[in-house]
Amino acid sequence: MQLSELFTPQARELAPPIWAAPPVAGAIPLISLAYGLADPLMLPGEELIEAAAQLTSNKIGEVLNYAPDARSLKMLIAERLRHEGVAAEPRQILVAYGSSQILGILPHVLINPGDTVLVEAPTFMGAVRMFARGGARLVGVPVDSAGLDVDALEATLRELRAAGVRPRFLYSIPTFQNPAGVTLSLARRQRIVQLAAEYGLLIVEDDAYVDLRFRGEPLPPMAALDTEGWVLRIGTFSKILAPGLRVGWAHGPKALIDRLFMFKPEGSSGPFVTHLVAEFSADGRLEAHIAVLRQHYAAKCERMANALRRELPEASFVMPEGGFFIWLRLPSGVNATELEPLAIQHGVEILPGSRCFSDGSGDDHIRLAFSETPAEQLDEAIRRLAGAIREVGSYLDS
Ligand SMILES: Cc1ncc(COP(=O)(O)O)c(C=O)c1O
Structure with a gap:
């Protein structure tokens, strides 16, 4: 045997x-x-050591025992989202072990074997592999120098609808895309949000790199343009603090956030690291x-x-x-x-x-x-x- x-x-x-x-x-x-x-x-490194020393001397019971995520971290994430124009609430935020964990849980909540998922072509294959493991049939939508080609997206949605198929979601990396480096224009963001409302399309907006802007003005995320609850916005502290901390998050419709949480076997995402990120980030340090x-x-x-x-x-x-x-x-x-x-x-x-x-x-x-x-x-x-x-x-x- x-x-x-x-x-x-x-x-x-x-x-x-x-x-x-x-x-x-x-x-x-x-x-x-x-x-x-x-x-x-x-x-x-030094600043994180100092923050860790503060925590272990002042909050040892909260940070080294079984405990929920640091509430101060969700408040910080909500505040940063509000700054981007998203009407964010801490109860609509899920903290996870890196945004990868959220991308890994998504299939449990949204994908049945054979379901269609729309992805940019090219895209971040770490995400695609997780969707494929959930049994997704992946349909690529091309990307050009202004990001995802919205005409191609609309044509794909129309074809799928004609065939009786509703894609489970569109996975998009709108800003400084991985790998293409391009940024989705404002006009395209607006049209994608309109298409989402028209087709009942969930947008998984992974903005891992958004804070690392070298020039030009920031653009509103699709989560800020959407008024009907069709956007799950995903972010990470990996690119702006340290990937080894493994802290990422999602913000979106409460029903979806609650279900994603149910598939996180470990419950909270590490009281120690979540307090550490919040402590480091306080007072404008982040x-x-x-x-x-x-x-x-x-x-x-x-x-x-x-x-x-x-x-x-x-x-x-x-x-x-x-x-x-x-x-x-x-x-x-x-x-x-x-x-x-x-x-x-x-x-x-x-x-x-x-x-x-x-x-x-x-x-x-x-x-x-x-x-x-x-x-x-x-x-x-x-x-x-x-x-x-x-x-x-x-x-x-x-
Ligand atoms: C677009 C994108 N999303 C998510 C991730 C994963 O980041 P994390 O470290 O938060 O799991 C990466 C990492 O390279 C990425 O490029």
């Missing part, structure tokens, strides 16, 4: 995680541009920290963009106004999946575009994260990438 016979069909089908060793680039240490990690220089992050990441984005213009004028990109990524269109004929191992040989790791599309297309692009890599290594990383691309190009010419 085999242990694996006890696994559910779903667990049997899942590929086991690959705990691969990081790729090695021969003699040269590899520079990775593949992942959207925070810059270690920007993690406020906003001051975000202002420093914006400048820091803006300079890194600029540096990577300049290096790309210099080293790879034959590749193109839309300059992002914020976030962690540049989405690079490769010179014609260069395939991202073929480029990946060659780039590693040249000492740089990239993310092939096909990892960001639910249908495996997209290998005419690569995603380059400028967030984690030390600023002074970005020029060298792009020089190495250009070397790898030229090598593919020379095969193409020969």
